Amino acid sequence: MIEYRNLRVALLGAGSVGSQVARLLLDQGDEFAARVGARLELVGIAVRDLDAKRDTDLPRELYTTEASTLILGADIVVELMGGIEPARGYVHEALTSGADVITANKALMATHGPELFEVAEQVGAQLYYEAAVAGAIPIIRPLRDSLAGDRVDRILGIVNGTTNFILDRMDTTGATLADALATATDRGYAEADPTADIGGYDAAQKAAILASLAFHTTVPLDRVHREGITSVTKEQVDAAREAGAVIKLLAICERLTDPETGEEGVSARVYPALIGRDHPLAAVHGAHNAVFVQAAAAGDLMFYGAGAGGVETASAVLGDVVSAARRHVVGGPGVAESTHADIPVLDIGRVITRYQITLDVADQPGVLAAVARILSDGGVSVETMRQSVPTATGVAVLSGTAPIHGAGAPTATLVIGTHEAEEAALAATVEVLAASDVVIAISSVLRVEGY
Amino acid sequence: MIEYRNLRVALLGAGSVGSQVARLLLDQGDEFAARVGARLELVGIAVRDLDAKRDTDLPRELYTTEASTLILGADIVVELMGGIEPARGYVHEALTSGADVITANKALMATHGPELFEVAEQVGAQLYYEAAVAGAIPIIRPLRDSLAGDRVDRILGIVNGTTNFILDRMDTTGATLADALATATDRGYAEADPTADIGGYDAAQKAAILASLAFHTTVPLDRVHREGITSVTKEQVDAAREAGAVIKLLAICERLTDPETGEEGVSARVYPALIGRDHPLAAVHGAHNAVFVQAAAAGDLMFYGAGAGGVETASAVLGDVVSAARRHVVGGPGVAESTHADIPVLDIGRVITRYQITLDVADQPGVLAAVARILSDGGVSVETMRQSVPTATGVAVLSGTAPIHGAGAPTATLVIGTHEAEEAALAATVEVLAASDVVIAISSVLRVEGY
Numbered sequence: 061m062i063e064y065r066n067l068r069v070a071l072l073g074a075g076s077v078g079s080q081v082a083r084l085l086l087d088q089g090d091e092f093a094a095r096v097g098a099r100l101e102l103v104g105i106a107v108r109d110l111d112a113k114r115d116t117d118l119p120r121e122l123y124t125t126e127a128s129t130l131i132l133g134a135d136i137v138v139e140l141m142g143g144i145e146p147a148r149g150y151v152h153e154a155l156t157s158g159a160d161v162i163t164a165n166k167a168l169m170a171t172h173g174p175e176l177f178e179v180a181e182q183v184g185a186q187l188y189y190e191a192a193v194a195g196a197i198p199i200i201r202p203l204r205d206s207l208a209g210d211r212v213d214r215i216l217g218i219v220n221g222t223t224n225f226i227l228d229r230m231d232t233t234g235a236t237l238a239d240a241l242a243t244a245t246d247r248g249y250a251e252a253d254p255t256a257d258i259g260g261y262d263a264a265q266k267a268a269i270l271a272s273l274a275f276h277t278t279v280p281l282d283r284v285h286r287e288g289i290t291s292v293t294k295e296q297v298d299a300a301r302e303a304g305a306v307i308k309l310l311a312i313c314e315r316l317t318d319p320e321t322g323e324e325g326v327s328a329r330v331y332p333a334l335i336g337r338d339h340p341l342a343a344v345h346g347a348h349n350a351v352f353v354q355a356a357a358a359g360d361l362m363f364y365g366a367g368a369g370g371v372e373t374a375s376a377v378l379g380d381v382v383s384a385a386r387r388h389v390v391g392g393p394g395v396a397e398s399t400h401a402d403i404p405v406l407d408i409g410r411v412i413t414r415y416q417i418t419l420d421v422a423d424q425p426g427v428l429a430a431v432a433r434i435l436s437d438g439g440v441s442v443e444t445m446r447q448s449v450p451t452a453t454g455v456a457v458l459s460g461t462a463p464i465h466g467a468g469a470p471t472a473t474l475v476i477g478t479h480e481a482e483e484a485a486l487a488a489t490v491e492v493l494a495a496s497d498v499v500i501a502i503s504s505v506l507r508v509e510g511y
Numbered sequence: 512m513i514e515y516r517n518l519r520v521a522l523l524g525a526g527s528v529g530s531q532v533a534r535l536l537l538d539q540g541d542e543f544a545a546r547v548g549a550r551l552e553l554v555g556i557a558v559r560d561l562d563a564k565r566d567t568d569l570p571r572e573l574y575t576t577e578a579s580t581l582i583l584g585a586d587i588v589v590e591l592m593g594g595i596e597p598a599r600g601y602v603h604e605a606l607t608s609g610a611d612v613i614t615a616n617k618a619l620m621a622t623h624g625p626e627l628f629e630v631a632e633q634v635g636a637q638l639y640y641e642a643a644v645a646g647a648i649p650i651i652r653p654l655r656d657s658l659a660g661d662r663v664d665r666i667l668g669i670v671n672g673t674t675n676f677i678l679d680r681m682d683t684t685g686a687t688l689a690d691a692l693a694t695a696t697d698r699g700y701a702e703a704d705p706t707a708d709i710g711g712y713d714a715a716q717k718a719a720i721l722a723s724l725a726f727h728t729t730v731p732l733d734r735v736h737r738e739g740i741t742s743v744t745k746e747q748v749d750a751a752r753e754a755g756a757v758i759k760l761l762a763i764c765e766r767l768t769d770p771e772t773g774e775e776g777v778s779a780r781v782y783p784a785l786i787g788r789d790h791p792l793a794a795v796h797g798a799h800n801a802v803f804v805q806a807a808a809a810g811d812l813m814f815y816g817a818g819a820g821g822v823e824t825a826s827a828v829l830g831d832v833v834s835a836a837r838r839h840v841v842g843g844p845g846v847a848e849s850t851h852a853d854i855p856v857l858d859i860g861r862v863i864t865r866y867q868i869t870l871d872v873a874d875q876p877g878v879l880a881a882v883a884r885i886l887s888d889g890g891v892s893v894e895t896m897r898q899s900v901p902t903a904t905g906v907a908v909l910s911g912t913a914p915i916h917g918a919g920a921p922t923a924t925l926v927i928g929t930h931e932a933e934e935a936a937l938a939a940t941v942e943v944l945a946a947s948d949v950v951i952a953i954s955s956v957l958r959v960e961g962y
Contacts, residue, residue, distance in 0.1 A: 084660070084808065095659055095727070190657060196809035198649075198657030206641060206649030208546055208837075209535070209829020276546070340815060343794045357535065357826035358647035361816035364791060365809065375808035378660020386659075 064098035064389045069381065070134035070159075071105040072127055072150055073141035076370030077164060077191070078105065079116040081138060081377050086118070092378075096385040104130045106150075132157055136384050138377060139163040148172055155179045155187065160384040164191035164377055170265035170281045173272065186387060188380035193266045194219050194349040196372035197365040198379070203273050203353070211356040212274040215313040216509060219266040221347035221367040222257035223289050223309040225249045227332070228345050230297040231306050237292055249347050260288035263311045263330045270351070271313035271328040277403040279313075285329035285408035292332050296504045299418065299475070305334045306342045310509055315403075318410050319482055325406035334416055335510040342510075409484035414443070416477050417490060418504035423472040430498045431474065438489030444477035471500055477508070515549035515840045520832065521585035521610075522556040523578055523601055524592035527821030528615055528642070529556065530567040532589060532828050537569070543829075547836040555581045557601075583608055587835050589828060590614040599623050606630045606638065611835040615642035615828055621716035621732045624723065637838060639831035644717045645670050645800040647823035648816040649830070654724050654804070662807040663725040667786075667960060668762040670717040672798035672818040673708035674740050675760065676700045678783070679796050681748040682757050688743060700798050711739035714762045714781045721802070722764035722779040728854040730764075736780035736859035743783050747955045750869070750926070756785045757793045761960055766854075769861050770933055776857035785867055786961040793961075860935030865894070867928050868941060869955035874923040881949045882925065889940030895928035922951055928959065 069085065071078055085092070085102045093099045105118070106127035124130055127150055131137055137154035139161060141147045147168050154161050156179060163169065168176075169192045180187040190200045194217070203212065218224050222244055229240040241258065244250035256262045264286040271279040289309050300307050313328045335342050340362050344350040349367025354360055366372040421427045428445075435442055478486065494502050520536065522529055536543070536553045544550045556569070557578035575581055578601055582588055588605035590612060592598045598619050605612050607630060614620065619627075620643045631638045641651045645668070654663065669675050673695055680691040692709065695701035707713045715737040722730040740760050751758050764779045786793050791813050795801040800818025805811055817823040872878045879896075886893055929937065945953050 080808070088662075091662075092660070196806075197812060198653040201652060201657050202649040205834055206652050206830040207826065208833035209543070209831075210826040211539075211542070340794065343791065355647075355826060357531070357822045357829070359817045359820070359823050361648060361814075363812075363814060365812035369810070371808045372810050375658065375661040375806060378808070379657040380660075382659035383656055 066099045066101040067096070067135045067385050067388055068103045068133060069100050069136045069138065070103055070130045072130075072137065072139045072147070074105050074107050074114060074116075074118075074123070075140060075142070077373045077377065078138075078140040079114065079118065080370045080374035081140065081381075082118050082122070083116065084374060084378055085381075092382065092385075095382055097389040098385060100381065100385055103134060106130050128153060131159065134159050135388055136381060137161050138381065139165060140377070141165070142167065144168055144171060148176075151176055151187075152179060155183060155185045158183055158185055160186040160188070160387065162188045162377055162380040162384060164189070164373055166192040166262070166265045166269060170268040173269065174278050186384055188384060189269070190380050191373045191376035193269050194351055194363070195221075195365070195367040195369060196375045197349055197351065197363050197367065198376070199270070199351050199363050200273065202363065203270070207353070207355055207358065210358050212353060213315050213356060214354040215270055215274055215311070215351060216341060217266065217270060217311040217351040218308055218341055218344050218349050219270075219311045219351065219367065220257055220260075220263040220309060221349055222250045222254065223260075223263070224344065224349070225347040226258070227289060227292065227297070227307055227309060230292070230294060231301060232345075234294065234298065236294045237289070258288050258290055260286045260309065260330045263309060267311035267313055267328045267330050270311065271326055274313055274353075275315060275326045275403055277326060279326060279328050279405050283328065283405040285327075285331070287331035289332050293504070296506060299504070300334055304337050306337060307332050307506065308335050308341060308344075310335070310341075312509065314411075316406060316410070316412060318406055319412070320410075323404065325404045325410070327406050327408070327411050329408055329411065331507060333507040333509040335508075339510040409482065409487070411483040412480050413483055413486070414478050414480050414508040415486045415490070416475065416504070416506045416508055417493070417502065419474045419476070419493065419502055420471050420500040421474055422498055422500060423470055427472075427498045430496065431476075431493070434492050434496060435476070435478070435489060438492060439485045440481050440489045441479040442476060443479045446475050447472055473503070517550045517552040518547070518586045518836050518839055519554045519584060520551050520587045520589060521554055521581045523581075523588065523590045523598070525556050525558050525565060525567075525569075525574070526591060526593070528824045528828065529589075529591040530565065530569065531821045531825035532591065532832075533569050533573070534567065535825060535829055536832075543833065543836075546833055548840040549836060551832065551836055554585060557581050579604060582610065585610050586839055587832060588612050589832060590616060590619075591828070592616070593618065595619055595622060599627075602627055602638075603630060606634060606636045609634055609636055611637040611639070611838065613639045613828055613831040613835060615640070615824055617643040617713070617716040617720060621719040624720065625729050637835055639835060640720070641831050642824045642827035644720050645802055645814070646672075646816070646818040646820060647826045648800055648802065648814050648818065649827070650721070650802050650814050651724065653814065654721070658804070658806055658809065661809050663804060664766050664807060665805040666721055666725055666762070666764040666802060667792060668717065668721060668764075668802040669759055669792055669795050669800050670721075670762045670802065670818065671708055671711075671714040671760060672800055673701045673705065674711075674714070675795065675800070675818075676798040677709070678740060678743065678748070678758055678760060681743070681745060682752060683796075685745065685749065687745045688740070709739050709741055711737045711760065711781045714760060718762035718764055718779045718781050721762065722777055725764055725804075726766060726777045726854055728777060730777060730779050730856050734779065734856040736778075736782070738782035740783050744955070747957060750955070751785055755788050757788060758783050758957065759786050759792060759795075761786070761792075763960065765862075767857060767861070767863060769857055770863070771861075774855065776855045776861070778857050778859070778862050780859055780862065782958060784958040784960040786959075790961040860933065860938070862934040863931050864934055864937070865929050865931050865959040866937045866941070867926065867955070867957045867959055868944070868953065870925045870927070870944065870953055871922050871951040872925055872949055873951060874921055878923075878949045881947065882927075882944070885943050885947060886927070886929070886940060889943060890936045891932050891940045892930040893927060894930045897926050898923055924954070
């Protein structure tokens with residue numbers, strides 16, 4: 061029994077997500093009407109080029125190039141164009157006209173989120189963006205609503221499917237980064253220009269969004285420390301596997317206290333890190349995403365699922381569409397974005413973390429003591445130090461005895477696991493190690509997470 | 512800048528969850544006020560006995576035995592008493608008086624949910640119950656809101672921490688059920704009378720709630736097929752481990768088609784089942800919970816976290832309190848429970864599943880053919896048939912040769928994995944096998960899930 065007038069839904073963009081959203085809106089009209097209490101009417105799809113080839117059979121008359129006209133007549137505007145402009149301008153227009161906006165645009169939300177929330181609040185419109193982070197996985201709503209009575213301390217997210225596919229493939233097949241990337245490209249998991257993914261830019265946008273939401277503050281994208289996976293080597297992945305760990309590209313958002321000032325702050329950062337095999341994130345394979353949340357009361361939570369894909373992302377978009385539509389039917393101004401806190405964003409140097417440092421050293425007496433002194437002088441406490449499985453090298457460094465064979469192998473490999481220390485102290489210590497006479501080369505420096 | 516009047520919160524029950532909710536409401540008043548836009552005022556805690564010993568330092572003057580009086584003055588009533596009565600009566604009173612109700616009471620929601628939703632809808636009040644299923648894990652809101660634009664096809668849930676702890680311990684330590692239960696009791700994971708947990712009653716209540724919510728229909732508790740873990744043996748767990756699988760107590764909610772009538776239906780059921788080690792649910796250890804959701808568009812999702820515990824469950828309760836409070840501040844009648852569908856609940860016999868059947872058979876020629884004929888006559892197609900690792904028995908059954916040793920071992924063990932078939936056909940076939948001359952004993956029948 062539908063009593064409410066039809067709700068007019070305008071779609072901006074007809075890519076893989078947009079065309080799935082349109083198809084589901086048209087195909088499942090009765091189902092949506094029952095859930096919402098009003099019929100959702102797809103009034104048009106704004107595209108750049110009416111004649112572009114599209115592999116969908118959506119009615120041609122839905123397409124229009126007049127986005128602004130379409131927006132003006134809509135109750136709900138779904139922005140799936142991607143990129144900053146013209147998406148930002150259209151979202152602005154839509155909110156100003158009083159329409160609710162649903163977007164899957166992480167770049168837009170990471171860079172112009174606060175500005176758009178302000179516009180929304182001024183006119184009493186709503187801005188939804190569940191699909192902007194981790195595709196189909198419900199993470200925005202749980203953070204905003206389910207954990208509204210709790211305090212989020214830390215988020216560890218695998219939020220980029222391409223890099224997770226690549227690192228997982230290196231781990232499971234022993235492939236090099238180049239080979240794994242080639243496979244990802246072949247299978248459609250990586251774009252022709254993979255920079256946004258493997259450079260960590262995509263993950264950094266999501267980290268900015270997650271940190272802002274979780275800590276009720278504003279974390280600008282340019283304050284997110286970002287390292288991609290391009291320097292991850294097969295040797296690092298193999299060594300991690302042997303040590304019972306795995307390398308994942310993590311988006312980390314965390315509350316912390318500035319060690320110097322005692323001031324409360326937050327950190328958002330993206331980098332490849334070692335994580336133990338027994339951590340739930342280690343079991344996230346292929347192009348899947350997962351977000352691990354540590355909250356003061358709720359403890360550890362994890363949200364797992366497909367991070368991308370047209371139809372998967374369309375699910376998240378349509379969940380937001382139904383929420384927005386219900387708000388129209390049942391009334392009420394909805395909930396404004398909650399950014400009541402104003403917490404400083406700390407530099408990466410202030411972060412407390414652990415390192416795993418792999419060194420090639422001269423295989424001779426006294427080396428261990430020299431390395432230990434450098435670490436100690438740098439304020440870095442050592443948790444574990446071991447020589448990697450000897451192949452053509454000796455085992456003299458740790459035992460202090462002579463090499464077990466004399467096959468002219470003058471180097472040994474040391475793997476050092478540090479206790480927690482400030483990132484700045486760790487980084488400085490690594491530089492001193494690199495400059496030391498006894499160190500031949502630093503072959504790997506990785507952060508360790510998930511403790 | 513708080514402009515709205517204080518919102519009056521009444522608490523019913525002062526157990527482990529209730530006292531944590533009270534403590535957090537009192538300790539984090541400013542934080543909640545900032546998030547809600549109004550101050551949450553804890554006006555009282557209804558208890559049965561004012562003089563009961565309580566290991567909290569909450570102000571004595573908050574306690575009262577006059578629940579009905581407390582309810583009448585409240586904007587938000589939080590019911591944490593558990594059990595059906597008097598909880599049901601109080602929730603009824605609260606909703607009728609126009610208060611929003613938050614409950615963690617799974618027994619109440621599984622048995623009287625529809626009735627209470629109806630009362631809520633009539634008066635425009637809201638009934639929240641995130642904490643009733645899977646403790647701190649946000650699952651109600653994702654199912655109700657995030658997936659509102661999708662179609663949930665199947666839920667596999669580990670929703671009882673006690674039984675997961677027991678089964679996990681049997682798997683990881685080789686303990687018997689009795690020993691694992693004793694450990695669970697020692698560590699506070701099992702109650703003195705563990706029947707509700709190990710009998711599957713608790714999980715069945717959660718299955719009824721999840722199925723009703725996911726399929727927008729009403730699944731009465733007495734239509735949930737329920738088997739506990741009391742018959743799970745160490746031998747079954749060990750055999751599963753050797754075969755790369757693990758036994759979990761699963762709450763399964765699923766859309767299916769009645770094979771006879773072609774009618775669409777739903778099934779809700781709880782039983783211990785085999786699940787492959789590579790399934791995300793297999794990695795859920797200890798007393799953790801997880802809910803695996805398969806949706807038409809979103810694909811596979813999993814929600815993981817603590818399933819119980821006072822402070823963890825308090826997090827879920829407070830998320831609902833904040834949602835309810837925001838509704839007061841921003842207005843609007845909120846969203847009614849969505850049960851527009853009216854789908855029949857099918858009997859367990861109509862369920863399509865797979866079996867693993869372990870048989871002791873006479874170790875002689877012709878046995879395999881006889882067993883195969885029984886399965887074939889029952890309409891059960893065999894996917895795998897293997898002899899379990901021979902110990903004191905021969906290997907003649909499958910190979911057709913004589914036993915490799917003659918140590919007077921007249922029996923062999925057959926492990927049969929079936930293809931999918933109707934539960935009714937599978938059960939009937941197992942009965943025929945049990946009555947057969949060639950079968951000495953049926954040592955294990957387990958369903959296989961997670962395909």
